[in-house]
Amino acid sequence: MQRRSKPLELTWIDKDEREPVEPHTLVERPESSCGTPDSGPTSGPRANMLIHGDNLLALAALERDFAGKVKCIYIDPPYNTGSDFEHYSDGVQHSAWLSMMRDRLERMKPLLHEDGIIFVQIDDRELAYLHVLMDEVFGRPNRVNLITVKMSEVSGVKMKHVDKRLPKLKEFILVYGKRPNVSIHPIRVTKPPERLAKYLKYYTSIIENPDDAPESWRIVRIKTFMKEAGLKTDAASVQAFQLQERHRVVYRTNNRMLARLSFPTTTAKVISPKGLTYIWWEGKQMLFLSDHCEEYLGDLWTDISTINLNKEGGVAFRYSKKPEALIRRVIELSTQPGDLVLDAFAGSGTTAAVAHKLGRRWIAIERGDHCISHALPRLQKVVSGADPGGISTAVGWSGGGAFRCYTLALRKPQ
Known part of the structure; x- marks a missing residue:
């Protein structure tokens, strides 16, 4: 005996009745x-x-x-x-x-x-x-x-x-x-505070003039910058400022690959084979908070x-x-x-x-x-x-x- 296949569906009282729709x-x-x-x-x-x-x-x-x-x-x-x-x-x-x-x-x-x-x-x-x-x-x-x-x-x-x-x-x-x-x-959205904390403690510097060429950048401590601007420097205020200015808040770290290269100046921009951009600044790689505080x-x-x-x-x-x-x-x-x-x-x-x-x-x-x-x-x-x-x-x-x-x-x- 051949079975007839019936589609899976949700049923309820009066399902076959529909509201009249007059034009x-x-x-x-x-x-x-x-x-x-x-x-x-x-x-x-x-x-x-x-x-x-x-x-x-x-x-x-x-x-x-x-x-x-x-x-x-x-x-x-x-x-x-x-x-x-x-x-x-x-x-x-x-x-x-x-x-x-x-x-x-x-x-x-x-x-x-x-x-x-x-x-x-x-x-x-x-x-x-x-x-x-x-x-x-x-x-x-x-x-x-x-x-x-x-x-x-x-x-x-x-x-x-x-x-x-x-x-x-x-x-x-x-x-x-x-x-x-x-x-x-x-x-992309900002990571939760508890996950951001491990990054924020390293990003303690800010570029005063990010629109200038890298060799002309002036980099100072965030708290110094905030005090001179008349801003509060308690922990919550500093964290809020770091996130607000994430595109110019930076951290310098060692990069062995870049250290092997020779640059004519103390500052350089390097494009990797994968298309990634690295900023070399006075002997160290420059990392930006904006690259690490967001996720999909x-x-x-x-x-x-x-x-x-x-x-x-x-x-x-x-x-x-x-x-x-x-x-x-x-x-x-x-x-x-x-x-x-x-x-x-x-x-x-x-x-x-x-x-x-x-x-x-x-x-x-x-x-x-x-x-x-x-x-x-x-x-x-x-x-x-x-x-x-x-x-x-x-x-x-x-x-x-x-x-x-x-x-x-x-x-x-x-």
Whole structure:
């Protein structure tokens, strides 16, 4: 008797039922749009769209113009925690939650560019089910990573039940490509303090004039330099200064290979057969701290602070707001300036704000009233340059660009 092979799949109540999707069109609300359309660093055809409405209907409406054009999708959907948040009803029945996610993921997939990547942030309650669901929608061969992100400190309300369970500190980001073997952009990050310590104790000198030719460099002790500049010289201040000035903080050491060579001057630059650059300075090799204090980013992210997160963007959005630094990392891993970013659960507008500051085009969808009460004013501040928080200082953001605000209307029969 021949067996029929059946694909492995996740099942749940009413899985075969789907939400009806009546054709809708996007209608601009000019009174809420901001800036001169299609101008500035994030300009482009229908770039930068804030859509107030049901994301399932909005995703369907976007498909005609944006199929295959989105390079990065980041979503932070309701976690199905059973808690009622101020702005989200997050206690959806388990099966209903799976159906809700499946329907929206299926609508997002056609919007992805062939080299596009989707990032879905979730906690441990639905992680396992969501992983299998995304295997179904995007294909298991298209898995890229499962990232673990530290999202909390060992303090606060979570410590109330420390005798029953370990405090929950992390969340997860599931990463899938539109196709197998999509490429990401490697990112280098500063090593953790405990691993940096073994390097920092040797790098005690600084080049005063690094832009001059090496033979003209003036090299002094870091503490001497800091004292003359009127800076504090306690251990924490010195370490912060070393990292800030890492490209001119140096350490001189012996190098037997270079010592065998003959140089016409006391200072020389040597290129090795492998293309590595060595600086020879007064009989010793010059090492730079910048070459040793960074490493490639892995799939465990513990370096992004969530302290004072409620103040970012100038809007209060308790419990579900994500750090701009986290979204910056996601966007830089998967896009280049000018690429299109989509967030279908926009919340307070963090993804749109970060994409705008990074020179990416964006589409943000949110059905709740906080689309107008939170996301809209936040993005208006980004455009005007009145948002100095988040990643603004790190990326040199001072304002610019534009966005349009839309609602949904039932499409009339032709």
